[in-house]
Amino acid sequence: MIQKSDDLNRRILRFPAVHPCESVSTGTLLRDLIALSRNICDYQSKIFATQRRNAREAIRQVGILLVFFEEIRDRNDSALPDFVSLCFSELHYSLQKLRFLLEDCTREGARLWILMKYERVSTEFRVLIRTIATALDVLPLCSIDVSIEVRELVELVANQAFKAKFEADPDEEQAAKGVLDILNQFENKVVPSRIDLRRVLDDLEIRSWSRCNKEIKFLDEEIDSESSKGEEREVVFLSSLMGFMCYCRVVMFNVVDCRSNHRSDVRCFGEVLSYLNPEDFRCPISLEFMADPVTTSTGHTYDRSSILKWLKAGNFTCPKTGEKLTTTELVPNSTLRKLIQQYCSDNGISLAEHGSRSRDITRTILAGSNAAAEAMKQLANYLAHTLVVGTGEEKNKAAYEIRLLAKSSIFNRSCFAEADTIPPLLMLISSTDPSIQENAIAALLNLSKYCKCKTEIVENGGLRLVLDVLSRGLKMDCRQIAAATLFYLSSVEEYRILIGEMPDAIPSLVNLIREGNPRGKKNAVVAIFGLLLYPGNHDMVIAAGTVPSMVDLLTSSEREDLVTDSLAVLARLAEQPDGTIVILGTSALPQLLRILNSSTSRVEKEYCVSLLLSLCSNGGAQVISILQNTPSLMASLYSLLTDGTSRASKKASSLITILHEFHNSSSTGLLAPEVPQERFVHVR
Structure with a gap:
């Protein structure tokens, strides 16, 4: 009768106890x-x-x-x-x-x-x-x-x-007052004494970087939860405490003692994941990865948001079996949720893209409290100074701390920009120490998401340095992080042009697509897509051999996001006649038809029909003839008219019109006038 509490779902100091039923013996x-x-x-x-x-x-x-x-x-x-x-x-x-x-x-x-x-x-x-x-x-x-x-x-x-x-306990009361005194010091822009910080940490038995980091993670989750409920007063207090613990983690602990353990945990999870089919991570209703998997009384698992919509619509049967639900109670499946999160992390899949609970980073434009803001400003200056005058180990830890702090807070990025951390980080990415290079380039990646930091990176010669890491990084992780950094820098049109003008930039990205790990391939593909937003880079992308690499990903990659991104790049290239010619010179067309017929992703289907439309428009009657003789194509196109996105529906309608007109013209022995005969190409 006892139910084990779920730490991942029960809020702290909330006690969901239940009275035993009256009939129990x-x-x-x-x-x-x-x-x-x-x-x-x-x-x-x-x-x-x-x-x-x-x-x-x-x-x-x-x-x-x-x-x-x-x-x-x-x-x-x-x-x-x-x-x-x-x-x-x-x-x-x-x-x-x-x-x-x-x-x-x-x-x-x-x-x-x-x-x-x-x-x-x-x-x-x-x-x-x-x-x-x-x-x-x-x-x-x-x-x-x-x-x-x-x-x-x-x-x-x-x-x-x-x-x-x-x-x-009077000692605990005194310790709590000590924390409040330090928060007041932060608010008044006073640097707290290390003795006072150490006293609080000793009272709490926090004697390592990892222990301190666990406190920060807990507070971050509480802030996220309270923010979603509109509890602003509690958010302010929690933000102050988090600022305090971040300051302690950086200033009071010299050794990061948890990264190796984390990797070990990842390996253990990886062994479990190797025996599972990722398709089992999808909700049977939405067909997307489950963000919050819950199990119904029939034993089947769905994403919470999907099954709740099903129930609110008045359906009280299991969507998968049709069996009547004996209860509408939903049991959280925490183990499956951890596996999904680990799978997405290992494969570079954005959890937010798949509907998982993700913190709204716009909430981090401000620090959350005055104490947290001043603590972070002091930290940024401390880390900037360490990057310049510290030992090799101290610089490495400083880069790692910036990497963590800049990852999910816009305010933190602004503090690091103001503290002038970009130049010393750029110097560190040329290090011969793989760990230093990785932490430095990862810190720059997270900072490159902030507008002022983009400018700082480029104006300090960072493009050349990032490209060197992309081409010759000491570890594959360094190379894939460099590719992601280029993607964020390419969000500025001026920088797209500068990157495209660098002879080795696009070829290095294509090499990473061929040689890299799944996350590296992903980052390289999206970086190329970013560069294609400037039309002047179109020819250089084709000349670098991008198209065959994209088509290979369509056939060899088991990752849905990589297939989707590859289709996006090909769709962009197919808009121009020279792009169409190169695409039709590969085995792309059969792959597009296969994906259109079999994929469950509405986005992939939209890219496929967009590609087919461009290939027909630019490729001529020979392409249309092949599509006309593909029996399953029409059924897929008609399904998009009702089930696809609005853009996919319009493109499917246009392609159906082209195929019908071509069929009618062929029946009368005439060629449809809109088909450009001079663009016939050999199709493999």
Whole structure:
């Protein structure tokens, strides 16, 4: 009957306890109470950075109750009077909440947050223990067959529970005030003392970079959650705490101790992923990767947003089997969600593109609080100084910190731009140390998403340096990151022209498509697409042998996003006659027809029909004749009229018209006048 709480879904200090149903037997309740009590007693071995005294006292009292419950079971639980069930039910409900509370006090990354909520947490302990005491007070001990010693212990627990104060620890109160003092210093643009920072970290037993980073991740998730609910006051406070922890992580810890462990975790997940079919990650309703997979009563899994729409429409059957749902309750599938996230991460697939919950980065234009803003400005200056005067290891760590901090915050990027971190980072990407080069180019990638940083990179000669990494990077990861950096720089028209004028730029991207890992191929393809937004780069892209590489991806890549991006590049090239000629000189046409007929992606279908339309317009009657003699084509085109995007529908309609007119003209022995006869080419 006990349900294990899900750390990934339950909000901290939210206790979703449920009262046992009235029909449950006393024996079942007793067995559950024993299991709950044992679970709570197991927390004796956990680390309580805060609330140690309250947690220890609560666990001690539950330990006595465990002895009481086990003796009842051992003597004869079937002889319990029926009215005992009501007391046991209340105890069960309270012990559930206590377990949740202990879980939160030991939750990974929540130490600072629990410290700052010390008054509320102490009150929760006091209320829960007194609720347990009330249930024990009305429990008819004289009617229960237990030894006198155990009965006296239970009575003692009830009396102590009423008297116990469960107050906030004065040391924790002082530590919380210390944090608030440091936040005030940040607001007043005062650099806090390392001694004060160390005192807080020691109080929380945060003694490593990785432990500090877990606190930051937890606070970031809380900010995201509170922002979505419009809790601005809580967001301000959480942002201040996150600024404080970011400052501590950078300034107080010299060694990054978690990157190797992270890679190990990735390898373990990779072994699991190798046995799974990625198609199983798609929602049967939307056919997109599931962002929040949930399982229905029939045992089938869907994306939460899709199944909720199904239910709200009045459908109470399983979409996959048609079986009637016995309940509309949806059970989160956390394991599958982790696998999907890892798969997308390993393959360079944007989670946002596949509907997963993704933080709205526009919320990070501002820091969230004055304290967080000033903390980040101080950090940016500190890291900029370290990049210039630090040792090799210190510079590497500084680049890594910038890489992390600039990844998901527009405000952070602006601080690094103001602190003039671009020039020293550009110097570091020429390093002969693979780790330094990777961190430096990754930091520049994340900064290149910010307008002012783009300008700084180009004006400081960064284009040449980034291209050198793209061509001769010390690791494949460095090369693929350099390709992504070029993509962001190419968002500025002036820089598209500059990149295209560099003789080795486009050929280096094509080489990465041929030689790179899946993420490298992805970044190179989208960089080429960005460069094609300037028409002057069209001929150079074709001359570099891009088309055969794109067609190879259509046939060999198992990644949907790579196929989609390749189609986008080919569609852009096919708009011009010379692009059409090169495309028709490859095996592209059969592949386009295959994808159009078999793909479940509306975007891929749109690109395919766009390509076919351009090939017909620029390629002449020979291309149209081939399409005319493809039996399955018309069915696919007609389906796009109703099921495709609005643009795909219009293009499908135009292509149908061309094919019909060509058929009518051929039937009468005449060539359709709009077909340009002079553009016939050999089609393989």
